[in-house]
Amino acid sequence: MRPTRSTVALVASLVTFLGIPAVAAAEAPTDLYVNNREGANCSDTGTGAQAAPFCTISAAAKAVRAGQTVRIVAAGDDVTIDRSGEPGKPIAFVGENSPHLNGTWTVSGASHVVVRGIKSYGRIEVGRSADVELDRIESYDDLVIGEASADVHVSRSRISGIRIEGGAQRTVLSRNHISESFRSPAVVTDATGTVITNNTVFSGCEAAVSVRGASTGSSVFNNVLVVSDGKSLCRWPTEPHGGLSVAQGAVAGTRADYNAILGQSGVAMTPYTWSGTGHPTPAAFQAATGQGAHDLLPPWTGDSVPSEGSPVVDSADATAPGVLLTDHDGNPVVDDPLVPNTGKDGGYLDRGAFEFQDRLTSVSMRLDQTWAPVGTKVTATALADSHWPSAVLYSVDFGDGSVPVLTRQGDAPEASASHVYASPCTCEVKVTAVNQAGMKASASWSTKVSAADPLTAAFTAEPVLPTSDNPITHIAPLTLQVDTSPTKAPWLVPDVRVDFGDGAAEQHDRLDAFKHTYGAPGEYKVTVEVYDEKGTQSTSVRRVKVGYAASGYVATEPFRLLDTRTTNTPLSGGSSRAVQLPAGISVPGHPLSGSMAAAVLNVTVTGAREDTHLTVWPEGQTRPTTSNVNVQAGGTSSNTVTVPVGADGKLLAQLNSGSASLVVDFVGYYQPNIGQRFTPLPPTRVADTRADGGALGGGQTRTVKVAGVNGIPADATAVAFNLTGTGASETAHVIAYPDPAKRPTTSNLNVEPGKDKSNQAIVPVGPNGTITLFTNSGSTHLVLDAVGYYGKDGTSLFTPTVPRRLADTRSTGKLAPGTSTTVPGLPAEAVGAVLNVTATNSAALGFLTVHGYGAPRPEASSVNTRPGATVPNHVTTPVGDGGRVSIWNSHGGSTDVITDLLGYFAKG
Structure with a gap:
């Protein structure tokens, strides 16, 4: 096919898309506004500016000058336009977003007037006026042009009926949708030189287009005239039901061709009436009148807009008077490549008000090389989702600053473009498809252009x-x-x-x-x-x-996680028991992270059948040669345990021998990137009931101030203590907790008469910097030594380690009373350590004190020793130079000391 106007339009559209600047338009005169909506601040006595619009169109019509535009947002009055513009400077009335107007419109004695983009429920009349344009009007009443008006153009409008009469001259109807059920939709009476071109007209009664009286010299071209079944609705039919009717007085100089008359199935009609004589076919009409040589008489498919393959597509006369190159909806004239161009001189204008358009909803693209070295040709292949892919122009931007490549589909079903990259890049290749209607769709794909180096694995x-x-x-x-x-x-x-x-x-x-x-x-x-x-x-x-990552501490309200006494499933020596750590909302009222690195637990072994010890470690790892809780036959023993979390969120617990019940209380957890940092302290006494307040009685509580005193800041969130029970009157348990109103069903220390017993506890800080102590029965004295605190201003993060043994004096000789042993093996950067320290083979009652190597020994105990008993305790301590800690034995007697590492603190 030869180059066409649509091709020119398409290229122009693509040029615009690519950003080539257009010629600047002349500066428009100031606009006037009409807006009577609530809050618009309108006034008919103002200037009509956008901030202070007119309330009525009539007020604007009296103020408008040549070259100005009245922009109508909302109004409803009757309007008479009797002012005129000038050639090239019309006065214009333009609806903003097609406002609905209830009044009648009258253009009377005016010239050079444009009315565009309004919806009117009233009558529209033009009388004694010239050079008037009515464009994109939606009218639900008649549109009347008369009283010798001249050169009135009605275009791209949807109207229920039009009357051209009263000596009007050279009226042009183009690209309109006209529909009327009760009479002829388009009637021309005594109006010479009327042009009716490219309209779609629906008639349920009489003729779709009726040219009456002395309307000589009229032209009827390229119209689609639809004859539907509305005969029963006719009021007083004056002419046959059909497509085109031209009265005897209007025949002179009147021409008609390239029209399509579509009859609804089963409707009796007379397609043509010419000078009072009916003609049943285009051939008979041409033979009798010389008109309609290219007319069509196809069946009606039920649509206003033509469909693919319709005979009205690409079959009109593009040279006919009144032709517009944009259709009723503003779409351009396009060439359908799938149908032959049967219009005049091979043209491709469609008949009727609507141009059948290509659709373009998307475009797909692929690259033959998504990764290739510099110098490799990369080809992009694209396919638009369109009716007419061969009519689509593609712009391929290879993303490296080179000029986009323009291409069309050739013999292959797709379009392709190639490019050779000159330097490495990760470039986004973008294809933009533009069809004849100017519709665009884009797609992109990334390609990596690499240096031409050998393949070298790295990670x-x-x-x-x-x-x-x-x-x-x-x-x-x-x-x-x-x-x-x-x-x-x-x-x-x-x-x-x-x-x-x-x-x-x-x-x-x-x-x-x-x-x-x-x-x-x-x-x-x-x-x-x-x-x-x-x-x-x-x-x-x-x-x-x-390895495990450095972590902050999250203090939680303690809760019981496991108690085998309630399930009658005691542990047996040699068999491990899996303990699922809580995550998410598995424990009501205790939402916990699903990504904890280590858990802090209080583990109690009770009802042991023989002397034994318990080891806790991460599931999926080898059982360490360490211990966490040592218990004698028939006794109860507890200890705090800090243990890394296994990959599946589980821990394992195993007795060395015998059997016993296991109770596990959840205290808190460590996790990277959240929680509070820790500051270790030399053991600092914060409470001793022997000197203050007396023994704690069964069922009683005692509140202890722990934050804001003794070097612990007031905003600390949790405090680590060594909790020692002494002078107990009977076997009982002790709970340390934050909120005095919410005592948990957990325990921190099990006390017995005649024995000093200790356990480390990490307790969240409660109201006013306090914690609360409780024992369930009997009475006992309690001693609290703070060993560190957690808070936003803490200095260190905790790195969990799989439990490992640092030292065991059983292989090197007992620690004599009044002497110290140095335990090395901690990381050089450690400022604090979490240890499990066990005293065994003790010769007498006494205690051990653990402190940072090289630092003064504090007057506090870390582990209590008892003859014939193996006593462990969870110990948090500062670390001295060289990653070492010191353990001092009091004057009670010699003892063996076993030191296991659970993790360490370092400044992060």
Whole structure:
């Protein structure tokens, strides 16, 4: 097909899209506004500015001058326009967003007037006026043009009926939708030179277009005249029901051609009436009158807008008088490449008010190379989702600053464009498709242009850490991310394999970040193998250290997690018991993070059948040679336990021998990137009932001030204590808790008559910086020594470790009374340590004091020793130079001391 006007329009549209500046329009005169909505501040005596609009159109019509536009937002009055514009400077009345107007419109004795974009429920009349344009009007009553008006143009409007009469001259109807059920929709009476071109007219009665009286020299071209079944609605029909009727007095100089008369199925009609004679077909009409040589008489499909393949598409006369190159909806004239151009001289104008348009909802694109070295030709192939893909123009921007490539579909069903990149980049290739109607759709795809270097595998390895305490999110400790994206690859890499060094491996189809959770901390050999699409292989190997991350502490209200007494399922020696740590909302009233790194528990062993000890460790890891709780046959013993969390969120607990019941209370947890930092303190006495207040009686509570005193800041959130019970009158348990109104059903210390017993407790700070103490029966004295606190101004983060033994004097000789032993083996950066210190084989009653190496020994106890008993305690202590702590034995007698590391604090 030869180049067409639509092609020119299409190229112009693309040029506009690509950002070539257009010629600036002349500055428009000041607009006037009409808006009578509430709050618009309107006045008919004002200036009509947008901030102070007129209330009525009539007021604006009296004020408007040549070249000005009245913009109508809302109004409802009758309007008479009797002022005139000037040639090239009309006065215009334009509806903003098609306002609904109830009044009648009259243009009387005026010229150079434009009315556009209004919906009118009243009558519209033009009389004694010239050069008037009515455009995009929606009228629910008659539109009348008469009284010798001249050169009135009605275009792209939807009207119920039009009457052209009273000596009107050269009226033009173009691209209108006209519908009337009771009479002829378009009637021309005694109006010479009327032009009716490219309208879609629906008639239920009489003729769709009726040219009457002395309306000589009229033109009727390119119209779609639909004859529907409305005959029963006719009031007083004066002419046959049909398409075109031209009276005898109007025949002279009147021409008609390229019209399509569509009859509804089963409707009897006379397509043509000419000078009083009916003609049943276009051929008969042409033979008798010489008119209608290119008329069509197809069946009506029921649509106003033509469909694909309709004979009205691309079959009109583009040279007919009154032709507009935009249709009723503002769409441009386009050439349908799927139908032949049967219009005059091979033209492609459609008949009727509507141009059948290509649709363009999307465009797809693919690249033959999404990863390639510099110098490789990259081809983008695109396909638009359109009726007429061959009529779509594509602009391909390869994203490196080069000029976009313009292309069309050729013999292949798709369009393609190629480009050679000159330098490496990760470039976004974008295709924009533009059809003949100016509709656009875009798609993009990324391509990596690499340096022309050899394939070289590389990776980074970083721990995956939680960033919040969201209970729903689960990021297991010991999770590592192996990112293979640093690999240098000239070509696409579709095969990536990672061996994590613990027996696990994973394969992806691209360079990617791999996440893997290890079962235990350690050093692992990670191997990355990559294969590019050319079959080249490269390997990178590195040893990676995996461990628990430094963490803050989250204090929680304590709650009971497990009590085998209630389920009658005691532990048996040699068999481990899994303990599922709570996460999310599994424990009502205690929402907890799903990403904790270590848990702090109070673990009690009771009802032991023989002397034994309990070990707690993360599930999935080897049972350590450490212990947490030592208990004698028939006795009850408890201890605080800080233990890392296993990859599956579980812990294991196992008795060395015998059987016993297990009680586990949840106290708090550590997690990276949240919680409070810790500040270790030399043991500092904060309460001693022997000197103040007397023994705590059964069922009684005692409130102790712990924050804002003794070097502990008032805003501390939790305090770590060594809690010692002495002088107990009977076996009982002691609870330390924050809120005196909410005593938990947990315990921190089990006391017995004649025995000094201690346990470390981490207690959230309650109201006014206090904690509350309670014992369930008997009476006991309590001693509280603070060993550190948690708060926003704390100095250190906690790094959990799998429990490991630091020292055991059973292999080096007992610790004599009044002497100290030095325990090394802590990280050099440690400022505090969490230990499990056990005294065994003690010769007499006494106590041990644990403190930082090189620091003065405090006057406080950490572990109480008893002859014939093995006594452990959870100890938090400052660490001295060289990662060492000192343990001093009081003058009670010699003893063996076992020191196990549970974790350490370091400044972070």
